Amino acid sequence: xxxxxxxxxxxxxxxxxxxxxxxxxxxxxxxxxxxxxxxxxxxxxxxxxxxxxxxxxxxxxxxxxxxxxxxxxxxxxxxxxxxxxxxxxxxxxxxxxxxxxxxxxxxxxxxxxxxxxxxxxxxxxxxxxxxxxxxxxxxxxxxxxxxxxxxxxxxxxxxxxxxxxxxxxxxxxxxxxxxxxxxxxxxxxxxxxxxxxxxxxxxxxxxxxxxxxxxxxxxxxxxxxxxxxxxxxxxxxxxxxxxxxxxxxxxxxxxxxxxxxxxxxxxxxxxxxxxxxxxxxxxxxxxxxxxxxxxxxxxxxxxxxxxxxxxxxxxxxxxxxxxxxxxxxxxxxxxxxxxxxxxxxxxxxxxxxxxxxxxxxxxxxxxxxxxxxxxxxxxxxxxxxxxxxxxxxxxxxxxxxxxxxxxxxxxxxxxxxxxxxxxxxxxxxxxxxxxxxxxxxxxxxxxxxxxxxxxxxxxxxxxxxxxxxxxxxxxxxxxxxxxxxxxxxxxxxxxxxxxxxxxxxxxxxxxxxxxxxxxxxxxxxxxxxxxxxxxxxxxxxx
Numbered sequence: 001x002x003x004x005x006x007x008x009x010x011x012x013x014x015x016x017x018x019x020x021x022x023x024x025x026x027x028x029x030x031x032x033x034x035x036x037x038x039x040x041x042x043x044x045x046x047x048x049x050x051x052x053x054x055x056x057x058x059x060x061x062x063x064x065x066x067x068x069x070x071x072x073x074x075x076x077x078x079x080x081x082x083x084x085x086x087x088x089x090x091x092x093x094x095x096x097x098x099x100x101x102x103x104x105x106x107x108x109x110x111x112x113x114x115x116x117x118x119x120x121x122x123x124x125x126x127x128x129x130x131x132x133x134x135x136x137x138x139x140x141x142x143x144x145x146x147x148x149x150x151x152x153x154x155x156x157x158x159x160x161x162x163x164x165x166x167x168x169x170x171x172x173x174x175x176x177x178x179x180x181x182x183x184x185x186x187x188x189x190x191x192x193x194x195x196x197x198x199x200x201x202x203x204x205x206x207x208x209x210x211x212x213x214x215x216x217x218x219x220x221x222x223x224x225x226x227x228x229x230x231x232x233x234x235x236x237x238x239x240x241x242x243x244x245x246x247x248x249x250x251x252x253x254x255x256x257x258x259x260x261x262x263x264x265x266x267x268x269x270x271x272x273x274x275x276x277x278x279x280x281x282x283x284x285x286x287x288x289x290x291x292x293x294x295x296x297x298x299x300x301x302x303x304x305x306x307x308x309x310x311x312x313x314x315x316x317x318x319x320x321x322x323x324x325x326x327x328x329x330x331x332x333x334x335x336x337x338x339x340x341x342x343x344x345x346x347x348x349x350x351x352x353x354x355x356x357x358x359x360x361x362x363x364x365x366x367x368x369x370x371x372x373x374x375x376x377x378x379x380x381x382x383x384x385x386x387x388x389x390x391x392x393x394x395x396x397x398x399x400x401x402x403x404x405x406x407x408x409x410x411x412x413x414x415x416x417x418x419x420x421x422x423x424x425x426x427x428x429x430x431x432x433x434x435x436x437x438x439x440x441x442x443x444x445x446x447x448x449x450x451x452x453x454x455x456x457x458x459x460x461x462x463x464x465x466x467x468x469x470x471x472x473x474x475x476x477x478x479x480x481x482x483x484x485x486x487x488x489x490x491x492x493x494x495x496x497x498x499x500x501x502x503x504x505x506x507x508x509x510x511x512x513x514x515x516x517x518x519x520x521x522x523x524x525x526x527x528x529x530x531x532x533x534x535x536x537x538x539x540x541x542x
Contacts, residue, residue: 039063041080041094041120041167046174053082055090055189055244056196062097062204069128072148074100074157076132077205078125083193084240085169085186087321092173094125095194098132098153098163103208105216106160107527108249110195112187112222112229113165115305117353118179118312120172124165131165150513152506159524162205166194168229171351177315178350181308182225182260184419184427185326188232191220192240192249199248215250215436217527221519223502224454227259227445231421234433234441236324241436243323253526254433255444255519258454258501262469263416264399266424269472274400275392276466279416281455282306283382283393284372301453302393303342303366303377307349310334313415325428328414336408341368342377381405382412423476432480442487442531443477444522445470446505448496456492463492474536482535490536491518 040063049059062077069076076098085091099105116122124131132153148154156163168190170179180186195218199210210216218237222230234254241249262277283302314334319327335343345365352361369377376383384394398405399413414426423431432440447470449458456468465472474490481488493504508516525531 039126040078041125041173044080044092044174046080046092049080050082050090050092050174053090055082055084055193056200056246057082058197058201058204059092062201065096065128069132071098071128071132071153073154074098075206076128078128079194079197080173081193081197083166083169083186084189084322084324085180086316086326087318088323091169091175093166093169093190093193094120094123094173095164095166095197096125096128096131097165097194097198097205098157099198099205099207100157100160100162102160103206104160105162105198105207107162107217107219107252108195108198109156109161109163109523110191110218110220110230110233111163111165112191112220112226112233113167114222114224114226115181115308115354118170118181118308118350119353120167120170122353123167123170125167152514152519155514155520156523159527161523161527162198164194164198166190178308178312180316180326181312182228182263182419183313183316183326184228184232184421184425185236185324185429187225187229188234188236189240189324191222191229191233192237195249196244196246199246210248213247215247217252217529218249219253219255219523219526220251220433221255221257221523222259223257224498225260227256227454228261228421230254230256231259231261231433234443235421235430238430238434238436238438240324247436250436251433251441252435252529253442253444253522253531255446255522257446257505258448258451258456258498259421259445259470259473260454261421262424262472263420264413265396266399266417266420266426269424270465270475273465273472274396276455276469277396277472278455278469279306279395280392281469282453283378283395284384299363300366300369300377303345303369304349304354304362306377307346307366310338311346311350319415326419328418328427329411332411332415333408337378337382337412339376339379339383341375342379345369345377381409422473423480424472432477440480440486442522442526443481443489444519445473445490446493446501446518447490448493448498448501448504450495451498451501453498458492458494461494474538478535478538484533487531487534488536489518489522489534 040060059080062079065078066076079095082090083093113124168179202210220230220233237251264277264279311334349362349365368375381398382395402410402413417426435441447456456470459467463471496504505519506514506517
């Protein structure tokens with residue numbers, strides 16, 4: 001019985017994007033909806049539905065799931081829609097769209113969820129009640145009071161905003177290919193296209209038609225994996241909307257909560273950051289923040305998350321193709337960087353959901369990497385070469401001088417660098433989020449200082465680039481935003497862990513509700529265009 005409880009808690013904690021109350025650890029996520037329950041996404045003949053479709057088109061009439069969700073205001077729909085993938089291909093994605101009561105919306109918030117798994121059955125749209133209700137998985141009761149009417153979703157709808165939520169294209173939506181985990185372009189475009197689906201098909205959601213030149217204000221918002229997707233959507237918005245001749249939307253703000261970023265080193269980053277980027281921090285991180293009955297439980301989170309990365313990225317067969325390339329070369333292969341044991345375990349790990357019955361398979365296959373002296377997930381040189389004991393891996397050391405290594409290793413470094421959100425990424429896209437006119441838009445980042453997944457662990461009460469990935473991200477924006485012309489607000493929440501960040505950002509400490517919370521202030525200000533230039537105080541100097 002204890003082993004089962006351990007597995008459930010570990011997998012719940014691994015759901016780096018399932019969001020907990022600010023006061024309690026998250027409960028196990030709900031099981032996916034069964035296929036025979038009547039589901040517009042799972043029941044769709046995707047190949048036939050995609051014929052002749054373009055990104056932003058609905059693939060079937062929206063499915064009203066308001067009653068099923070228990071949403072206390074507005075209407076909630078499950079949607080199947082088309083979006084852009086590698087080489088310009090048009091693929092299917094599922095998602096949810098919540099609209100306020102009435103016939104119009106004053107803006108759109110595009111939510112990007114965190115890690116739940118790479119199959120459609122894992123995704124938030126499979127559980128509308130979870131999306132509209134308490135965490136994890138939903139946006140309903142995202143406040144300390146844990147009541148819909150005090151939370152994010154209810155109040156955004158009450159403010160007249162629509163909330164769209166992509167699942168990202170995932171296995172089971174007309175393909176056996178797994179979701180492209182933290183692959184910047186397809187995830188960012190899935191976020192944008194979820195909003196475009198609303199504006200292009202407003203009548204099907206009970207709304208008045210959106211004018212072709214409406215330029216409805218759009219704010220992207222995400223947590224963990226979704227935080228990176230939110231940033232990527234911001235970087236792509238101007239170019240993508242222009243390419244689609246779409247003026248129904250206009251990006252006005254980007255919000256990211258504990259965003260997945262800073263995967264490895266790249267030229268121009270401070271030398272002190274070497275060994276302190278996400279890849280090295282997580283690879284042999286036993287995550288002492290995961291507890292069972294108050295006892296810390298070690299778990300090799302890196303093996304789980306890097307199984308998702310390496311296996312899903314290896315499915316891309318033309319990364320350079322199309323107008324929006326997803327990588328710096330045609331393809332990569334997980335077998336080039338994983339050990340024999342890692343390559344055997346990764347596909348099984350990647351094919352299972354977090355927080356559901358598939359969790360036991362993840363635990364079983366990842367547990368062998370608890371002791372890197374006896375079994376390493378990566379092969380050389382990513383494994384840290386001849387290092388012994390528990391160390392931060394060798395990804396940064398390798399990618400700092402990739403020319404020393406075979407081409408296959410160089411390509412993996414290049415793919416990691418290409419897909420980093422923000423200015424440190426090496427890719428052909430805008431380094432900053434921009435509106436339709438090319439003006440940089442406001443950014444809000446929320447981060448806890450006890451986050452052992454998207455690593456940010458204060459030392460002596462201080463965060464800095466060597467102990468906090470979000471501080472590295474902040475510094476990458478600093479030169480462009482802190483000259484009196486930009487809005488860059490970074491909130492560090494003391495002693496808050498990875499799962500508590502969204503609730504902390506969405507809670508007004510004065511009354512425990514969403515209204516007046518840091519996120520509420522940002523979203524309303526961005527939507528109304530009244531955020532004055534601001535730059536957070538550098539925590540290194542505070």
